[in-house]
Amino acid sequence: xxxxxxxxxxxxxxxxxxxxxxxxxxxxxxxxxxxxxxxxxxxxxxxxxxxxxxxxxxxxxxxxxxxxxxxxxxxxxxxxxxxxxxxxxxxxxxxxxxxxxxxxxxxxxxxxxxxxxxxxxxxxxxxxxxxxxxxxxxxxxxxxxxxxxxxxxxxxxxxxxxxxxxxxxxxxxxxxxxxxxxxxxxxxxxxxxxxxxxxxxxxxxxxxxxxxxxxxxxxxxxxxxxxxxxxxxxxxxxxxxxxxxxxxxxxxxxxxxxxxxxxxxxxxxxxxxxxxxxxxxxxxxxxxxxxxxxxxxxxxxxx
Numbered sequence: 001x002x003x004x005x006x007x008x009x010x011x012x013x014x015x016x017x018x019x020x021x022x023x024x025x026x027x028x029x030x031x032x033x034x035x036x037x038x039x040x041x042x043x044x045x046x047x048x049x050x051x052x053x054x055x056x057x058x059x060x061x062x063x064x065x066x067x068x069x070x071x072x073x074x075x076x077x078x079x080x081x082x083x084x085x086x087x088x089x090x091x092x093x094x095x096x097x098x099x100x101x102x103x104x105x106x107x108x109x110x111x112x113x114x115x116x117x118x119x120x121x122x123x124x125x126x127x128x129x130x131x132x133x134x135x136x137x138x139x140x141x142x143x144x145x146x147x148x149x150x151x152x153x154x155x156x157x158x159x160x161x162x163x164x165x166x167x168x169x170x171x172x173x174x175x176x177x178x179x180x181x182x183x184x185x186x187x188x189x190x191x192x193x194x195x196x197x198x199x200x201x202x203x204x205x206x207x208x209x210x211x212x213x214x215x216x217x218x219x220x221x222x223x224x225x226x227x228x229x230x231x232x233x234x235x236x237x238x239x240x241x242x243x244x245x246x247x248x249x250x251x252x253x254x255x256x257x258x259x260x261x262x263x264x265x266x267x268x269x270x271x272x273x274x275x276x277x278x279x280x281x282x283x284x285x286x287x288x289x290x291x292x293x294x295x296x297x298x299x300x301x302x303x
Contacts, residue, residue: 010056010126014039043067190256195279
């Protein structure tokens, strides 16, 4: 809900070529507590003023010399593209009311002006306008957060899945909400981490720890380029990958098994030249529940 104080602080422009009408409206607004209103008797300046100040409400007289209210509204449409005109027209001609609404005005006031009617319509118009702006701002924030979430999603998935989802979104015109619609019924997942890594890290200095992790990580990275195997290293001591996403389950399992053997060889080489001896815990799971089983530590063995 829009607070009453926000409505009273709404920016209002009064447009009327008659000074007496301007003074009357100013007195009405001031008496009701509105404190951010201004006026002009030159209709040709309305668009320029709105561009600079972005008024929440324009009280617009229709019958003015030079440029009448209808032309003013046509010009305002070029500013308020994709929105609505925050215009409350003022007219003494009943025939002009329907024409004004068709031209884009949101409401109208009839002359002679009635104080109660003016204040009610001004309040309602400002409330609707501020709600519109608030909703528009919220929508933009949601879109921005959605784009961030989409990037995080794609960055956190194995490459083959990320490329597939990204291709669906870009190629078919689907919005980012459709990214999570695709699924793989069966996959082969490999999970590996360093045994007792917490204990090891507590007994090693920061420089040694970084060196060991970088060395092991580099060796594993050199092995994961095998076709059909996509890696996502989730933490410094853990390694998760999905194998052969587009092929049969048997082939996926073979790919994952070969990758496990390559990783064992890489760690053995590390142990062969380092005084720090590490062990890997490796698990491979294939099938419809592979990712869930691997996450729960099933089918895991130490090497």
